[in-house]
Amino acid sequence: xxxxxxxxxxxxxxxxxxxxxIVVLVFFYWPAGQAVLQSFLLxxxxxxxxxxxxxxxxxxxxxxxxxxxxxxxxxxxxFAIALSSLSLSxxxxxxxxxxxxxxxxxxxxLIWPYAVAPPVAGVLWVxxxxxxxxxxxxxxxxxxxxxxxxxxxxxxAALIILASAWKQISYNFLxxxxxxxxxxxxxxxxxxxxxxxxxxxxxxxxxxxxTPTIFFLIVVNIVYAFFDTFGVIDTMxxxxxxxxxxxxxYKVYVDGLLGGNLGGSAAQSxxxxxxxxxxxxxxxxxxxxxxxx
Amino acid sequence: MANVTLRNVRxxxxxxxxxxxxxxxxxxxxxxxxxxxxxGCGKSTLLRMVAGLxxxxxxxxxIGGRVVNQVEPADRDIAMVFQNYxxxxxxxxxxxxxxxxxxxxxxxxxxxxxxxxxxQILEIGPMLERKPRQLSGGQxxxxxxxxxxxxxxxxxxxxxxxxxxxxxxxIAMRVEIRKxxxxxxxxxxxxxxxxxEAMTLADILVVMNGGxxxxxxxxxxxxxxxxxxxxxxxxxAPPMNLTPLRGDEAGIRFTxxxxxxxxxxxxxxxxxxxxxxxxxxxxxxxxxxxxxAIERVGAETFVYGSRSGAKEAAAVSAKxxxxxxxxxxxxxxxxxxxxIGAAIRAVAPRDKLHLFAADGRSRIDL
Amino acid sequence: xxxxxxxxxxxxxxxxxxxIAVVAFPVYLAFVASTQDNAVIANGQMSLLPGSHFLETYYxxxxxxxxxxxxxxxxxxxxxxLIMAMSIALGKxxxxxxxxxxxxxxxxxxxxTVFWIIFIxxxxxxxxxxxxxxxxxxxxxxxxxxxGLALPLIASATATLLFRQFFMxxxxxLLEASRIDGAGPFRFFKDTLxxxxxxxxxxxxxxxxxxxxxxxxxxxxxxxxxxxxxxQVGIRKMIVTSDALTEWPIVMAxxxxxxxxxxxxxxxxxxxxxRGLVETEK
Numbered sequence: 001x002x003x004x005x006x007x008x009x010x011x012x013x014x015x016x017x018x019x020x021x022i023v024v025l026v027f028f029y030w031p032a033g034q035a036v037l038q039s040f041l042l043x044x045x046x047x048x049x050x051x052x053x054x055x056x057x058x059x060x061x062x063x064x065x066x067x068x069x070x071x072x073x074x075x076x077x078x079f080a081i082a083l084s085s086l087s088l089s090x091x092x093x094x095x096x097x098x099x100x101x102x103x104x105x106x107x108x109x110l111i112w113p114y115a116v117a118p119p120v121a122g123v124l125w126v127x128x129x130x131x132x133x134x135x136x137x138x139x140x141x142x143x144x145x146x147x148x149x150x151x152x153x154x155x156x157a158a159l160i161i162l163a164s165a166w167k168q169i170s171y172n173f174l175x176x177x178x179x180x181x182x183x184x185x186x187x188x189x190x191x192x193x194x195x196x197x198x199x200x201x202x203x204x205x206x207x208x209x210x211t212p213t214i215f216f217l218i219v220v221n222i223v224y225a226f227f228d229t230f231g232v233i234d235t236m237x238x239x240x241x242x243x244x245x246x247x248x249x250y251k252v253y254v255d256g257l258l259g260g261n262l263g264g265s266a267a268q269s270x271x272x273x274x275x276x277x278x279x280x281x282x283x284x285x286x287x288x289x290x291x292x293x
Numbered sequence: 294m295a296n297v298t299l300r301n302v303r304x305x306x307x308x309x310x311x312x313x314x315x316x317x318x319x320x321x322x323x324x325x326x327x328x329x330x331x332x333g334c335g336k337s338t339l340l341r342m343v344a345g346l347x348x349x350x351x352x353x354x355x356i357g358g359r360v361v362n363q364v365e366p367a368d369r370d371i372a373m374v375f376q377n378y379x380x381x382x383x384x385x386x387x388x389x390x391x392x393x394x395x396x397x398x399x400x401x402x403x404x405x406x407x408x409x410x411x412x413q414i415l416e417i418g419p420m421l422e423r424k425p426r427q428l429s430g431g432q433x434x435x436x437x438x439x440x441x442x443x444x445x446x447x448x449x450x451x452x453x454x455x456x457x458x459x460x461x462x463x464i465a466m467r468v469e470i471r472k473x474x475x476x477x478x479x480x481x482x483x484x485x486x487x488x489x490e491a492m493t494l495a496d497i498l499v500v501m502n503g504g505x506x507x508x509x510x511x512x513x514x515x516x517x518x519x520x521x522x523x524x525x526x527x528x529x530a531p532p533m534n535l536t537p538l539r540g541d542e543a544g545i546r547f548t549x550x551x552x553x554x555x556x557x558x559x560x561x562x563x564x565x566x567x568x569x570x571x572x573x574x575x576x577x578x579x580x581x582x583x584x585x586a587i588e589r590v591g592a593e594t595f596v597y598g599s600r601s602g603a604k605e606a607a608a609v610s611a612k613x614x615x616x617x618x619x620x621x622x623x624x625x626x627x628x629x630x631x632x633i634g635a636a637i638r639a640v641a642p643r644d645k646l647h648l649f650a651a652d653g654r655s656r657i658d659l
Numbered sequence: 660x661x662x663x664x665x666x667x668x669x670x671x672x673x674x675x676x677x678x679i680a681v682v683a684f685p686v687y688l689a690f691v692a693s694t695q696d697n698a699v700i701a702n703g704q705m706s707l708l709p710g711s712h713f714l715e716t717y718y719x720x721x722x723x724x725x726x727x728x729x730x731x732x733x734x735x736x737x738x739x740x741l742i743m744a745m746s747i748a749l750g751k752x753x754x755x756x757x758x759x760x761x762x763x764x765x766x767x768x769x770x771x772t773v774f775w776i777i778f779i780x781x782x783x784x785x786x787x788x789x790x791x792x793x794x795x796x797x798x799x800x801x802x803x804x805x806x807g808l809a810l811p812l813i814a815s816a817t818a819t820l821l822f823r824q825f826f827m828x829x830x831x832x833l834l835e836a837s838r839i840d841g842a843g844p845f846r847f848f849k850d851t852l853x854x855x856x857x858x859x860x861x862x863x864x865x866x867x868x869x870x871x872x873x874x875x876x877x878x879x880x881x882x883x884x885x886x887x888x889x890x891q892v893g894i895r896k897m898i899v900t901s902d903a904l905t906e907w908p909i910v911m912a913x914x915x916x917x918x919x920x921x922x923x924x925x926x927x928x929x930x931x932x933x934r935g936l937v938e939t940e941k
Contacts, residue, residue, distance in 0.1 A: 003763060003826075003834070004831050005346065005834045005838075006764055006765055006766045006834075007765055007847075008765075009767075010767070012761070012765065012844055013765035013767045013770075014761075016757040016758060016761035016765075017761045017762075017773055019753070019754040019758070020754040020757070020758040020777060020819065021758070021773070021776070021777075023754060023810060023814045024780055024814050024816075026795065026799075026814075027792060027795065027796075027810055027811040027813075028780045028783070028788075028811075028815075029776075030791075030795055031788040031791035031792040031811075032783065032788050032791070034788075034791035034794070034795075035787075035788050035790075035791045038791070088678070091674065091678075092675060092678045095671040095678075096671075096675060098667070098668065100668060100672065100675075106675045107929075108929060109679045109683070110675075110678060110679060110682060111929070111933075112925050113682055114869070114925060115869050115873075115921035115922045115924065115925045116686075116873075116918045116922070117872070117875060117891050117921075118873070119875050119891045119894060119895050120891065120894060120917050120918055121685075123689075123894055123910060123911075123914050124685040124689050124914060126898070127689065127907065127910070127911065128688055132703055133700055133701060133703040133705065133907075134703075135688060135705060138703065166681075169678075169682060171936075174933060174936065178933075198667065227784050227786045227787075230786065230875065230876050231873075231875035231895075234875070234879075234895060235894070235895045235898060249787075249876075252786075252787075252789065252790075253789065253876065256789070256790045265790060266790075266791070269787050269788060269789070269790070269791070272786075273783055273788070276783055276784070276787060277782050280781070280782045344835075344839065345838075345839075346835050346838070365838070366838045366839045367838060367839060367840065371839065372839065373835070373836070373839050375832040376832075377830060377832055378832075379830060379832035379835065381833065381836075381850075383854040383855055384854075392840050393839070393840030396840055396841035396842050396846060397841050440836075440840075
């Protein structure tokens with residue numbers, strides 16, 4: 001954990017730590033503490049008095065079918081985004097892992113979307129799939145699809161998933177490729193000598209050795225779908241139509257904008273915090289294992 | 294120039310582990326002192342305490358008449374060569390050597406003069422502008438030495454400086470270090486686990502084991518008169534043959550005429566045994582052996598034999614290079630050797646025998 | 660391996676090019692749209708080949724902005740985003756390298772407590788504590804300011820952990836040799852640790868710059884003045900629900916401009932980027 005060789009000073013380490021400590025305490029612990037505290041308080045309609053209500057806000061939240069629906073929706077989005085993005089990027093990574101001419105160029109051409117901001121990704125896709133002027137929307141209509149995500153909640157959800165998964169391909173691709181490249185060549189060769197055909201070799205050798213990377217990426221993708229989709233949703237659908245694309249984070253944002261129920265809004269934040277902590281804990285478990293190969 | 298004196302030096306780690314259990318010795322000015330012992334014996338810790346990299350729990354470390362227990366490493370006027378060299382990877386060879394001088398505020402021309410002088414002595418002149426990663430292991434070793442000598446310190450400290458080199462280079466550098474030290478005449482303390490390195494380098498040899506000093510002295514004296522069974526088996530390769538006496542052995546008697554008590558440990562170096570068909574010389578010993586293995590090294594041959602009927606004899610508490618009970622090594626000059634499975638007799642004269650008390654902690658004179 | 664290499668390679672090339680096309684198509688379309696006339700696009704008769712309005716659109720975007728919605732030149736937004744991204748990247752590197760130095764190379768009371776206090780921040784992105792943070796920023800008078808944009812996003816441990824991990828690999832002997840060479844904590848930091856950390860700092864900078872540049876929710880809340888908008892916030896405000904009012908060529912030009920700096924960084928500094936990404940995720 002620490003080095004054997006160290007410097008001795010009573011005050012210097014504190015001086016060195018001070019900047020980060022101040023930033024972290026003021027902009028992390030204070031607001032996080034505020035959120036937790038507020039989630040136990042109830043403010044009256046005029047904001048004149050507050051009372052301590054224990055878990056009242058949480059109870060109310062979970063009794064709200066709307067909130068429950070949002071939780072289910074968020075997880076559904078997360079799995080859809082993770083699944084589509086992961087499978088496509090795994091396919092691309094396996095192809096790019098072959099000793100091909102120009103593989104460096106392929107890599108470059110596939111990783112840049114990482115740098116595209118979520119709201120920009122949203123704008124790009126909303127333009128392509130805009131019901132009246134989008135190029136892809138025309139195509140869909142020509143194929144007989146009644147495309148109108150402004151009215152159809154499922155189509156709006158598909159829009160969000162599409163744009164979010166698109167943006168995440170490059171990230172997953174990079175980690176898959178790194179994972180594939182860390183599998184020693186000799187393992188593939190041994191499998192080939194053992195008579196396994198390429199397809200079989202992938203499922204019996206490559207894929208199992210890749211599982212740590214896959215687990216790691218599943219968690220990362222879920223966290224991504226929870227938080228980074230905010231920009232996509234806000235530019236594409238703003239949670240609509242009729243809340244069909246409202247995720248947990250987006251709900252916190254919208255409820256906060258409306259003002260009013262401070263305690264309930266804080267309770268939502270605290271629940272989100274809990275979720276992230278669980279996800280991060282899971283991730284740390286798998287990150288430990290990530291180094292096996 | 295300075296002598297280094299340790300007075301009852303102890304080191305206890307916060308966890309309560311006692312690494313150094315009271316060590317006292319003196320290295321006179323200009324002498325080359327080697328600390329030798331198996332890994333974990335505390336030799337490196339002791340060296341780092343002299344350097345000021347480890348605190349001293351109790352006792353005194355004195356460099357040139359000044360107790361330095363509380364003095365920062367930079368102010369002890371010592372220089373150190375590390376096992377992994379610890380060169381600054383981002384600095385050129387020149388800057389690696391000049392860094393310590395610059396930190397002390399030395400004038401530029403003087404720094405330049407010293408660095409070039411050292412580079413010339415060590416034959417690394419053409420490499421001054423290179424980075425450490427562009428150098429071979431031997432060259433890095435030289436830079437590490439150069440960094441030490443430009444400082445012209447009172448004391449050189451070496452922490453296993455040759456163990457990262459291959460065998461051939463190690464021998465060449467060993468000779469060079471010794472020549473360099475003679476030329477500069479700087480008091481040096483050198484840590485190694487290699488007894489051959491220790492024997493060839495030392496003016497004063499300190500054999501350590503388990504945080505205590507087993508024996509201090511001139512290397513040849515230690516070789517000829519090891520004080521304990523540990524020293525006997527650690528110094529010299531292959532190790533000394535050690536066998537407990539049953540008390541009924543014929544011939545081995547004190548000069549005074551008394552017989553040697555049972556349990557006393559008898560030691561004979563492999564090179565002092567000769568293969569013979571006759572009896573042992575008056576007062577000497579003989580071993581009847583079955584040859585089990587032969588090692589031919591060219592100039593000499595080692596014969597590993599087991600004593601007939603001695604397999605069940607108790608093991609002797611000699612840790613490094615410990616022989617299985619009843620196994621005896623005989624060194625024969627040249628390449629002629631008996632066949633495996635042959636029965637031979639190895640004999641040694643009385644003046645080549647070493648006797649130790651049953652616990653191995655003290656030497657008994659015949 | 661020799662088995663039917665030819666066909667398999669051919670298939671791999673095809674799949675990769677299809678993947679690249681899928682990934683690049685939205686951006687290509689955006690570029691094409693940014694060079695065409697708004698009326699044509701609004702009619703849904705957009706061509707799939709670049710038009711003739713390239714210079715006109717980009718000039719208007721950078722120096723004038725949309726006429727109906729944001730009314731701010733995108734040049735200003737780019738400038739704001741640049742300041743924010745730089746402050747986040749440099750600020751985080753600065754405070755992190757110092758605290759990592761203290762945690763790894765000093766022994767002091769509550770060292771582990773301090774480490775954990777910083778470590779825990781890793782777990783919670785700013786999104787989950789957004790309104791309390793907003794309130795604090797407002798109380799501290801940080802709304803519509805660059806420090807308000809950057810500071811809350813600096814409060815996280817990723818960089819500290821990365822530096823800590825790297826510092827742990829620096830051999831003990833290097834510090835000991837420095838001490839014998841007469842270097843104290845400041846000199847060791849300046850002469851040895853900083854030069855050795857250069858690559859790590861660069862990799863971290865690349866990742867943090869992209870992270871900062873792409874921030875959206877926090878700038879959305881904390882900026883109210885039009886001239887403090889970042890480009891990510893600006894582009895969202897350009898899209899109006901009634902399609903007729905949205906000036907699509909300008910929106911698309913803004914999208915292209917918004918992704919240009921980070922994409923440029925990823926492509927040009929690919930090695931550092933990959934390294935930074937893999938290291939920070941450890």
